Amino acid sequence: MNDATTSGRTAPGTPHPAPHLAPRPATRRTALRTLALAGVLSGMTLSALPPAAVATARAPETYTLTIRHLDRQGTATDAYLTHVTGVSGPGASEEVSPHDASGTVTVRLPEGRYLLDSTLSGPEEGSGTDWIVQPRLDLDRDTTVTVDARTTAPVDVRPQDPDARFLSRLGVVEVTHGGTTRSANVMAGPDLRVAHLGPDAEPASVKEWFDTYWEGGTDDYALGYSFTSARALTGLVRHPSTASLATVEIRRAAPEGGTGNAFVSVQPSAGPTVGLVQPLRPLGTATVLVTPERGRWNVEYEGPAAPGAAPDRYAENGFAVRAGATTTHTFDNAVFGPALATAPGARPAGVRDGAALSLDVPLLADGEGHAPSAPRFRSATTTLHRDGVLVGTRRGTPGRATFTTTPGAAPYRLTATATRGDGTAPGGRVTAAWTFTSAATTRPTALPLSTVRFAPALGLDGTGPADDRVHVPMTVQGAAAGSGVRSLTVSVSTDGGATWTRVPVTDGRAAFRNPAAGRSVSLRAELTDTEGNTLTQTLTDAYRTR
DSSP states (O other): OOGGGOOOOOOTTOOOOOSSSSOOOOBOOOHHHHHHHHHHHHTOOGGGSOHHHHHHHHOOOEEEEEEEEEOTTSOBOSOEEEEEEEEESTTTTOEEOOOOTTSEEEEEEESEEEEEEEEEEOSSTTSOEEEEEEEEEEESSOEEEEEEGGGOEEEEEOOSOTTOEEEEEEEEEEEEETTEEEEEEEEOOSOEEEEEOSSOOSTTOEEEEEEEEEEOSSOEEEEEEEEEESSOOSOEEEOOOGGGSEEEEEEEOOTTOOOSOEEEEEEESSSSOOOEEEEEOTTOEEEEEEOGGGOOEEEEEEOOOOTTSOOOEEEEEEEOOOTTOEEEEEESOSOOBOOOOOSTTOOOSEEEETTEEEEEOOTTBOTTOOOOSSOOEEEEEEEEEETTEEEEEEESSTTEEEEEOOSSOEEEEEEEEEEEOOSSSOOOEEEEEEEEEEOOOSSOEEOOOEEEEEOOOOOTTSEEOTTOEEEEEEEEEEHHHHHOEEEEEEEEESSTTSSOEEEOEETTEEEEEOOSTTOEEEEEEEEEETTSOEEEEEEEEEEEEO
16 A cells, blocks of 8 residues: 555544545446437437437547556556546546556547546555646547656645644545536545646636645644646645644533543535544544635534434534634533524525425524534424414424414414433423414415524533623524514523523623522523514523532
């Protein structure tokens, strides 16, 4: 084995990456097969086509492509993996991976524009990898291409940290022509050299990026760079200083106790890539320095799971970073409660479609609003009342239910409740009750649902300072955030919800005093929007004091 498949940190069960993310078989899919399939789908038959069209479909012009492979010493080599992928023209559907032990291989293909990429490996372990990309191969005659490792230059992307250790690297190239985009990629070790081959493609038609991951003594590094031009890269050298990088902190909370390792992954948002995956202990923090040049970034978090249970996954996607600045993301901390997606075009939490009324709201999102994939709960119930009469009750996943009701306009009350916990750890209770008027619709229509998010300053153990006077930030999400809030009141309980005290709300913050150490704080928000729709949201035992 050579260093073309050096692995980085991976979570248990994560497959070991291959040199290419998606190995492509040596297959031939002719234009005739595509045309025949299209004829079946449209009810046509090939015999109905004009004779000239049938002849063209049956016999596209083909040419011989000969590819010679030379290693870093200029000697023919059989240690290569070459892909030829159709981009446009009659050969657009072609995809072959030809190989011959002599180092010279021939294949006959329809005319057209192709993307060629070839990975050459050295004869010994650690002898390096060469990736040569020809983004523009116009096959309009018999053609010979020489893939020569001696034309490559190093990819040298590393932090200015003498103790850093290389983990993994991925390179991707995308080529667009005639409205079609094709891609190639390589996963390689520290000794990677790359080169462009052939003529320039059209301006800005070639996109390429390299993501390289390093492990440092205290911080890790995710160094990504992307380029757009008419050529593939020949070499890449970047040694970014710490000051030129952005810091991403990922914190693991454990408000109800916790054992075992979680796993976090940091990767760029754009394009196929691999991520930097590392374990994270309870109350732990992982720090990763990333390149702002790569654009926006994603963090994925996977919590530990009980035997036989699915792990709980959270994600924070598409966040911006800035050189010299720190972005912190905390997962699995209080206050748990309902959260609505706020991005433009996001899926609505409630929908009326004809006589069907559906709810799909993360009822147990964590303190930063991350929606869990497998929420830990003991019980969950959702009920729907129409004009005071029970329509139905659903049990199962918190905040998710579908009901069938009658078409006429009527007042509705939709209530979702869940008790947190996995059967061993204690947890509070979350209830959201919405009232609104609804009638049957001719198309899916969003229901006017709102939520209120509370964001007290808590430790990673989910506790707040005892006896402190606090001003808890609040955020309104959903319908009321758009139409406006007519009224909003907040009440606090320090006896598990037995009694409630209304507290002042000023400039979006609820002011009250935390109770003595070891007590719990429960929160209730009562909201009416300007259209008269209401929310009563109760978070029992939202957090504890220390």
